[in-house]
Amino acid sequence: MKLYNSTNSPYGRKVRVVALELGVQGNIDLIDTNPRDADTGFWKLNPLAKIPLLELDDGRVIYDSPVICEYLIQQHGNGRLLETTGRDPWDIRVLAALADGAMDAGMLVRLEKTRPESEQSPTDMAKQMATAGRAVDRLQELLADRDDAADLGTIGAGCCVAWLMLRHPSVDWLGARPALARWYERFSARDSMQRTIPGLPLTWSGV
Numbered sequence: 648m649k650l651y652n653s654t655n656s657p658y659g660r661k662v663r664v665v666a667l668e669l670g671v672q673g674n675i676d677l678i679d680t681n682p683r684d685a686d687t688g689f690w691k692l693n694p695l696a697k698i699p700l701l702e703l704d705d706g707r708v709i710y711d712s713p714v715i716c717e718y719l720i721q722q723h724g725n726g727r728l729l730e731t732t733g734r735d736p737w738d739i740r741v742l743a744a745l746a747d748g749a750m751d752a753g754m755l756v757r758l759e760k761t762r763p764e765s766e767q768s769p770t771d772m773a774k775q776m777a778t779a780g781r782a783v784d785r786l787q788e789l790l791a792d793r794d795d796a797a798d799l800g801t802i803g804a805g806c807c808v809a810w811l812m813l814r815h816p817s818v819d820w821l822g823a824r825p826a827l828a829r830w831y832e833r834f835s836a837r838d839s840m841q842r843t844i845p846g847l848p849l850t851w852s853g854v
């Protein structure tokens with residue numbers, strides 16, 4: 648399989664962490680991809696022009712990141728990280744959706760900031776940042792007492808917190824949320840998280 652991805656994409660990181668946690672990374676080649684480049688042919692694979700995308704050996708393509716994660720878990724993971732964790736799989740999926748939503752809100756602000764200033768909407772950016780803040784508050788409520796166990800939801804949460812800190816550093820995401828900070832410290836020490844820190848080379852070892 649081929650995983651079209653980039654080192655900084657939080658959605659792509661989620662998929663890489665899932666693959667590492669399942670131990671299926673040996674079956675997946677990583678393809679560094681700029682989804683905005685019309686000349687690479689990537690838009691033929693994904694008309695939405697977004698990464699991550701998983702291309703199967705028979706040429707079928709799977710997107711977006713929640714679908715890729717479910718695919719890897721069901722086809723290659725015997726339900727690990729979801730059905731066989733001992734936690735309610737729907738709670739896990741909702742935690743993953745919450746993390747995705749916080750990233751979506753942060754991503755909208757980031758895209759808005761790339762526009763000429765006259766076309767930016769400070770009101771909309773503030774609204775999206777407030778959404779991200781509320782979502783991270785909920786992450787703290789849900790994760791405060793958790794250990795470092797990985798499931799689809801905690802992986803999403805870990806990638807989300809890391810990305811918000813990277814791309815929106817003016818917000819003190821963890822300073823005001825000490826319980827989340829403690830969980831994040833535990834979780835981000837996992838080998839799969841350490842190998843996928845944004846900015847590291849896009850390899851399975853991270854070096």
Ligand SMILES: N[C@@H](CCC(=O)N[C@@H](CS)C(=O)NCC(=O)O)C(=O)O
Nearest residue numbers: 656657658682697698699711712713
């Ligand atoms: N819902 C999608 C979101 C994917 C997404 O937004 N990816 C970003 C990279 S982090 C992207 O490809 N953006 C294209 C662009 O900015 O033009 C998923 O979960 O895979």
